[in-house]
Amino acid sequence: MNAMTELGLYRNLDEMAPWNDRLQVLEVIGVTDEAPDVRTFTFRSDNQTWFRYKPGQFVTLELPAEPAPVMRTYTLSSSPSRPFSIAVTVKAQAGSVGTRWMFDHLKPGVRIKAYGPSGDFSLHQHPAAKYLFVSAGSGITPMMSMLRWLNDCAPWTDVAFVNCARRPEEIIFRKELELLGTHMPGLSLGFMIEERSSREGWFGHMGRIDAVRLPLLSPDFREREVFCCGPDPFMRAVRGMLESSGFDMSRYHQESFAAPAVEEVPAPFSTPGGDSETVPDAVLPVRFALSDVDADCLSGQTVLQTARASGVRIPAACEFGLCGTCKVRKLSGEVEMSHNGGILDHEIDDGFILACCSKPLSAIEVEA
Incomplete structure (x- = not known):
């Protein structure tokens, strides 16, 4: 009998259940160098399940770094059209604890905990006849997930793919993109670099994307559904260019893991004398069932803060x-x-909450 069959690796999709992030962990099955300090880590489930997600979504990895585990969120660069594995492509930034740990420790066979997939930055949320994917650096990863899905499922789609990098060798997935350009009749590629390199010649666009260069890379950008991902200054620049050009910004979508700015103002209440004062602290009991812990949640605290x-x-x-x-x-x-x-x-209908942004209104019990 074939060794692969003996290991039980041949199973049809309809014989498998979707991956459950509460029950299963990820096992590394591949590590690939993509560019300087950029690697792709490919995972499978440790329990032969398949992965159901939208192209462009992300997962959160729990990395057992020292002295304490860290949680890091990474966009999936893989496509759900190939559901037996998932992949993240990450750049090791100077001083990055999580990514450096991955580079040093993630090898085939290593297992880690992950949560997700999550996020709504996906072309599935915004179907259109024509797309513009514009990215910089590792912001290319959700664009690659979406393009890989289109290549597998709708290769005739009209896509303008624009990526900006510092040097030619830092264009992530460049060889694969150029290959896809020969297979997808509706795909146009536009690369832009900031400086030349001694490692390879460059005859394409140079500089930073601006109101002059954008129409050169995608002449009909006003007719497209735009997805943008990259460093915050890059996304602000792209957004500003589109706004000044009269682009319909309801068709602009960007990926960002930054918290929205929210100004919280203490709620006043009226005393019997008519004066407004700050609401006094109230204490509500919280029961953590699995941990067998009873706690008090102060007014304004979240379930997560109370748990900690x-x-x-x-x-x-x-x-x-x-x-x-x-x-x-x-x-x-x-x-x-x-x-x-x-x-x-x-x-939510099934009773789940997010502990980080849920504040008790009464005594509660949670499964934690």
Whole structure:
């Protein structure tokens, strides 16, 4: 009998269940160098499940770095059209604890915990006849996920793919993109670099993307659904160019893991004398069922803050309701939850909350 068959690796998709981030972990099955200080890590489930997600979504990895584990969020560069594995492509920035740990320790066979997938930065959310994917540096990863999906499922789609990098050798996925350009009749590629390199010649666009260069890279950009990802200054520049050109900004979408700016103002209440004062602190009991811990939640605290103060561990990454890592089931009681897309309506209907952005309105019990 074939060794692969003996290992049980041949299973049809309809014989497998979708990956469950609460029950299974990821196993590294491949590590690929993509560019200087850029690697792709490919994973499979440790329990032969398949991966269901939208191209452009992200996962949160729990990395057992020392002295304490760290949570890091990475966009998937793989495509859900190939559901037996997932991949993240990461750049090791100077001083980055999480990414440097991955470079030093993630080898085939290593297993890590992950949460997700999450996020709504996907062409599936905004179907269109024509797309413009514009990215810089490692911001190319969600664009690559979406382009790989299109190549597998709709290769005739009209896509203008623009990527900016510092030097030619730093263009991530360049060889694959050029190959896709020969297979996808509707794909146009536009690369732009900031400086020449001694390692290879360059005869393409140079400089930084601006109001003059954008129309050269995508002459009909005003007719396209635009997806943008990269460093914050880059995304601000692209957004500003589109706004000044009269582009319909309802068709502009950008990926960002930064918390939205929110100014919180203490709610006043009227005393019997008519004066307004700050609402006094109230204490509400919180029961963490799996940990067998009873705690007190002060007024204004979230379930996550209460858990940490009580020594109960709930995994969390972004901490503003985007990544979905801190999702827990609420068993009883009421909360006020203000999230940023990290939880789906049907999950809320099933009793789940995001601990990072849920504040108790009564005594509650959660499954943590």
